[in-house]
Amino acid sequence: MITIRIKPKFWDHQDAASGPFRALFNFRRIWKQAAFLTAGVTLMPLVFMAIIDYNVTQKAIESEILLRTSRLVSNTRRTLSFFLDERKFALNFIVHDNSFENLKNADRLSAILENLNKSLGGVSDLGVIDSTGTQINYVGPHALIGANYSTQAWYREVRERNLYISDVFLGLRKTPHFVIAVKHTLPDDSFFILRASLDMDRFRELLSDLELDGKGDAFIINHEGILQMPSRYRTEVLEKIPLSVPEFSPHTRVYQGSDAKGNAIVIGYAYITDTPFILVVTKQKDELLKPWFKTRYQLFWFLAVSIVIILIVVIGVSTYLVNNIFMADQKRVMTLHQVEYANKLASIGRLAAGVAHEINNPLAIINEKAGLIKDIFTFRKDYAPDSKLNGLVDSIISSVERCGTITKRLLNFARHIEVKVQKISLKSIIGDVLGFLGKEAEFKSITISVDFPDDIPDFESDRGKLQQIFLNLVNNAFAAMTDGGKLEIKISRHGDDAVSISISDDGCGISDSDMKRIFEPFFTTKSRTGGTGLGLSITYGLVQEIGGDIQVQSTVGRGTRFTIILPLTYGKKQGEGYARIAG
Amino acid sequence: MRVLLVDDEEQLVSTLAERLAFRGIAASWVTSSMAALELVEKETFDLAILDVKIPKISGLELKKRIQTLHPEMKFIFMTGHGSEDDFKIGAAEAGKDFYLVKPVKIESLLEKMNEVMQQGDDK
Numbered sequence: 001m002i003t004i005r006i007k008p009k010f011w012d013h014q015d016a017a018s019g020p021f022r023a024l025f026n027f028r029r030i031w032k033q034a035a036f037l038t039a040g041v042t043l044m045p046l047v048f049m050a051i052i053d054y055n056v057t058q059k060a061i062e063s064e065i066l067l068r069t070s071r072l073v074s075n076t077r078r079t080l081s082f083f084l085d086e087r088k089f090a091l092n093f094i095v096h097d098n099s100f101e102n103l104k105n106a107d108r109l110s111a112i113l114e115n116l117n118k119s120l121g122g123v124s125d126l127g128v129i130d131s132t133g134t135q136i137n138y139v140g141p142h143a144l145i146g147a148n149y150s151t152q153a154w155y156r157e158v159r160e161r162n163l164y165i166s167d168v169f170l171g172l173r174k175t176p177h178f179v180i181a182v183k184h185t186l187p188d189d190s191f192f193i194l195r196a197s198l199d200m201d202r203f204r205e206l207l208s209d210l211e212l213d214g215k216g217d218a219f220i221i222n223h224e225g226i227l228q229m230p231s232r233y234r235t236e237v238l239e240k241i242p243l244s245v246p247e248f249s250p251h252t253r254v255y256q257g258s259d260a261k262g263n264a265i266v267i268g269y270a271y272i273t274d275t276p277f278i279l280v281v282t283k284q285k286d287e288l289l290k291p292w293f294k295t296r297y298q299l300f301w302f303l304a305v306s307i308v309i310i311l312i313v314v315i316g317v318s319t320y321l322v323n324n325i326f327m328a329d330q331k332r333v334m335t336l337h338q339v340e341y342a343n344k345l346a347s348i349g350r351l352a353a354g355v356a357h358e359i360n361n362p363l364a365i366i367n368e369k370a371g372l373i374k375d376i377f378t379f380r381k382d383y384a385p386d387s388k389l390n391g392l393v394d395s396i397i398s399s400v401e402r403c404g405t406i407t408k409r410l411l412n413f414a415r416h417i418e419v420k421v422q423k424i425s426l427k428s429i430i431g432d433v434l435g436f437l438g439k440e441a442e443f444k445s446i447t448i449s450v451d452f453p454d455d456i457p458d459f460e461s462d463r464g465k466l467q468q469i470f471l472n473l474v475n476n477a478f479a480a481m482t483d484g485g486k487l488e489i490k491i492s493r494h495g496d497d498a499v500s501i502s503i504s505d506d507g508c509g510i511s512d513s514d515m516k517r518i519f520e521p522f523f524t525t526k527s528r529t530g531g532t533g534l535g536l537s538i539t540y541g542l543v544q545e546i547g548g549d550i551q552v553q554s555t556v557g558r559g560t561r562f563t564i565i566l567p568l569t570y571g572k573k574q575g576e577g578y579a580r581i582a583g
Numbered sequence: 584m585r586v587l588l589v590d591d592e593e594q595l596v597s598t599l600a601e602r603l604a605f606r607g608i609a610a611s612w613v614t615s616s617m618a619a620l621e622l623v624e625k626e627t628f629d630l631a632i633l634d635v636k637i638p639k640i641s642g643l644e645l646k647k648r649i650q651t652l653h654p655e656m657k658f659i660f661m662t663g664h665g666s667e668d669d670f671k672i673g674a675a676e677a678g679k680d681f682y683l684v685k686p687v688k689i690e691s692l693l694e695k696m697n698e699v700m701q702q703g704d705d706k
Contacts, residue, residue, distance in 0.1 A: 364663065365598070367685075367686035369594070372598050372601055375605045375689075404684075
């Protein structure tokens with residue numbers, strides 16, 4: 001039902017008169033072309049821009065995430081390196097500042113440990129190992145003097161590289177810690193090693209203080225992927241983490257991967273130089289992209305709403321414009337047919353006037369001759385009045401008079417076809433029309449009643465057009481009625497400045513579906529009997545032209561009533577459509 | 584009263600002249616404007632009944648020419664091309680003359696003749 005209401009008039013229109021150029025008048029196709037083309041041209045840049053914006057924004061946000069992560073990893077690596085360097089330099093300072101002999105002294109070493117803890121903290125023991133790998137002095141919680149490390153890997157490394165930083169291990173204390181050892185070569189080319197065990201607490205604080213967004217985590221693994229200390233989300237210390245060990249790089253690197261659960265994560269890492277440690281920062285990508293998701297959601301809605309608005313506007317404008325073209329075309333068709341119809345009527349009028357004129361002269365002769373016969377009977381005594389002959393002459397004279405009336409009416413009618421606005425008598429026009437159709441009414445036994453009240457004034461209008469209007473409507477009524485029908489013509493005032501003329505018949509009536517189309521050009525239900533479908537459309541056009549209005553009410557099987565409202569002041573209506581729904 | 588009848592239909596004017604004669608009105612008739620002009624030069628008429636459409640010189644033109652010779656003459660026009668509106672327009676053009684549409688009843692014609700003759704001689 002809604003579809004029917006919003007369906008434009010041109011949608012189901014088929015121009016019966018367009019012939020081989022029918023495609024040009026396919027308004028549905030014109031509408032489709034206009035709508036699709038406009039929608040395409042309008043939507044394409046919008047969608048294109050939206051896609052570009054989407055990709056650029058997403059890339060920018062992802063790039064920003066990677067950059068931020070990279071910066072965080074770099075800064076943290078610097079902090080960790082500084083932390084380790086601080087301790088390394090402290091040990092180096094100690095071996096340079098103290099002689100080997102001093103360091104062999106347990107009290108001295110104990111004092112150094114105390115000072116170290118005061119200044120740096122987190123040093124749990126100190127040991128001095130000679131070149132044979134034997135720990136010759138030790139201060140700390142364990143009794144490790146005399147222990148020999150010569151076979152251990154770390155000892156070999158520190159001998160070769162002068163420095164060793166271990167990864168985290170439990171050791172004898174059964175608590176995670178790591179070791180820094182520095183080698184000091186003596187003047188006699190022998191050497192000793194100062195070795196310090198460091199707690200993890202200070203080291204861990206450096207990472208736990210980090211502000212990490214996106215459910216981020218920062219932790220340290222060694223080159224085998226063993227977690228070195230607990231982090232925000234990882235507690236499996238000294239166990240292998242489920243992430244693969246990132247490949248070595250001297251610089252900070254960031255890449256995207258996935259965690260054990262398959263969630264996308266951003267991984268940033270940095271190898272800490274001269275240590276077995278790798279700093280790793282992971283962030284949940286979904287969490288990081290949350291602001292982007294919000295923007296994307298808004299972008300999507302903006303796009304969707306824009307598309308809907310554009311489509312509504314495009315469809316609305318296309319419909320409006322094509323409808324206007326359709327209306328203009330219909331107006332053009334109507335005008336062409338009216339011109340054609342008016343020309344036809346004018347030709348008929350001229351023919352009728354010529355015929356009437358030619359007949360009037362012989363009629364006048366018959367009239368005079370018959371009159372003369374009557375005069376002879378009347379004035380000359382030698383022609384005795386013969387009642388029968390008198391009757392015959394009277395009959396001829398009355399027939400001539402009747403013919404005269406017909407020719408006068410014919411002339412009167414034809415003459416007004418081209419006459420424009422003038423003062424008219426509605427009664428006289430209706431009388432003329434009925435005069436023409438009177439015989440047909442008699443033939444079909446149609447009773448015609450005219451109710452013409454006295455208060456209807458003469459007014460200015462186009463007599464010729466009114467004649468055509470009434471002739472068409474009365475003719476239609478006759479066609480709708482069977483023998484013995486009844487035609488009522490009722491004239492009344494319609495407000496102060498108009499008159500109403502209703503022409504009602506008790507004929508077959510018009511169905512609801514036909515009612516909507518009766519004023520359309522070429523619509524006919526009488527095509528088999530020669531109907532052109534132009535009568536009512538032309539009637540409608542004529543009524544519009546003289547500034548009037550026409551309405552129709554009908555019930556199938558009961559009859560039809562056409563009501564015409566005519567203004568008492570002549571004036572054309574502007575901007576009227578060619579057809580209106582009957583009411 | 585002497586009447587001049589001018590119409591290109593001889594049957595019409597001759598019969599009409601005869602009918603007027605029955606009523607004591609002397610009527611001469613001609614079937615062309617030239618004949619009418621020749622006749623009015625010789626004879627005097629009180630009234631002329633003219634067809635509007637006479638070949639060569641129309642009824643209205645003929646009236647003007649006759650009036651130059653006989654300004655006192657009265658005129659009645661008849662036409663076969665007549666409707667009610669023609670009558671009004673024709674009557675307006677003919678001034679105070681009368682304008683009748685064929686076929687004309689003799690009674691109507693006589694009535695109009697009397698009326699036109701009673702009009703003041705102010706043309």
